[in-house]
Amino acid sequence: MENKTTKTKVLIIGSGPAGMTAALYSARADLAPVVIAGAEPGGQLMWTTSVDNYPGFPDGIQGPKLMQDMIKQAEKYGTKMVYDEAVTVNLAQRPFQITTKNGESFSAESVILATGASARWLEVPGEEKLKGKGVHSCATCDGFFYKDKTVAVVGAGDSAMEEANFLTKFATKVIMLIRKGEDEPLRASEIMLKRARANQKIEWMYNVEITELEGEEKLQNVKLKNNATNTVSDLKVDGVFVAIGHDPNTKFFQDFVTVDEKGYVEAKRPPQTNIEGVFVAGDVNDWKYRQAVTAAGAGCKAAMEARWYLTEKEDTQPTDI
Numbered sequence: 001m002e003n004k005t006t007k008t009k010v011l012i013i014g015s016g017p018a019g020m021t022a023a024l025y026s027a028r029a030d031l032a033p034v035v036i037a038g039a040e041p042g043g044q045l046m047w048t049t050s051v052d053n054y055p056g057f058p059d060g061i062q063g064p065k066l067m068q069d070m071i072k073q074a075e076k077y078g079t080k081m082v083y084d085e086a087v088t089v090n091l092a093q094r095p096f097q098i099t100t101k102n103g104e105s106f107s108a109e110s111v112i113l114a115t116g117a118s119a120r121w122l123e124v125p126g127e128e129k130l131k132g133k134g135v136h137s138c139a140t141c142d143g144f145f146y147k148d149k150t151v152a153v154v155g156a157g158d159s160a161m162e163e164a165n166f167l168t169k170f171a172t173k174v175i176m177l178i179r180k181g182e183d184e185p186l187r188a189s190e191i192m193l194k195r196a197r198a199n200q201k202i203e204w205m206y207n208v209e210i211t212e213l214e215g216e217e218k219l220q221n222v223k224l225k226n227n228a229t230n231t232v233s234d235l236k237v238d239g240v241f242v243a244i245g246h247d248p249n250t251k252f253f254q255d256f257v258t259v260d261e262k263g264y265v266e267a268k269r270p271p272q273t274n275i276e277g278v279f280v281a282g283d284v285n286d287w288k289y290r291q292a293v294t295a296a297g298a299g300c301k302a303a304m305e306a307r308w309y310l311t312e313k314e315d316t317q318p319t320d321i
């Protein structure tokens, strides 16, 4: 087993739009960055089909293709991709130490955390197979495909209300699937609820939980259980948007980096974290916008800050990769 530690000036953890843009900018600054790609190389866009809101692609681009191209572009300028997961970090010591699941060690003068956030899913039969084929987690990204269709939104928090309102721009009907009863308080804030309730295109179903999503190539049927009566019924909709929250991926560095009350990395002056030389970009620091383009912009800023930080430090330590 190899014990060698790879030294690098910039180590980027995560390979979604934030991580790969940070890599591109760092590589073009001649910093030979290393990207630890993570459990889902390419990030959340690998689960989508056509991305129509990333500027520069008037005919849209498939999410996986966009990510493969971002990786290719970053590699072209000297990024080293490591297809592995970061599992432990020591950000208290300099240079920073990072180890991966496969036992590789890295020593980095600066770190960019771009680990993203994972949408919470229902984890019911059929969901995995139908992701991007009628089952989605982002209305801003995929709502446009449901022009003049009927869709359902799962959840009763602010995200669900916002997604539902947004979807009424396209869909003829949006059905809210809420697991709580009609007289129970919902998670969403009053203002968001009021707006959704005033929207004539939104219908409300209470005490319902999805037990199965049916279909082969696309969603055909939704199995619903009424948790008050324990009865099961079918719901025919063209699409289901799951809006039950996101989990920022911070677990392995939470002992060092400050997170806010929602669990996202706290950056009072983004992309700077509480640790000098450790920067953050993308959804792991952003519960609000969560877009590929905003993540890419944040990745660019993080890379530039890392470069300025390294320049300021006047570090001359060579990289051995």
Ligand code: NDP
Binding pocket: 121, 122, 154, 155, 156, 157, 158, 159, 160, 162, 179, 180, 186, 187, 188, 209, 243, 244, 245, 246, 262, 287
């Ligand atoms: P939340 O955690 O606030 O809400 C999650 C919702 O999903 C709850 O209604 C919960 O129901 C429901 N839920 C969870 N699991 C399931 C399940 N398996 N089946 C059915 N329903 C489920 O997440 P959000 O993403 O809505 O919001 C996260 C944060 O972002 C909040 O602080 C919110 O205020 C903020 N936000 C603000 C916005 C704005 O201001 N414009 C827009 C979007 C988000 P239950 O209550 O029964 O547990």
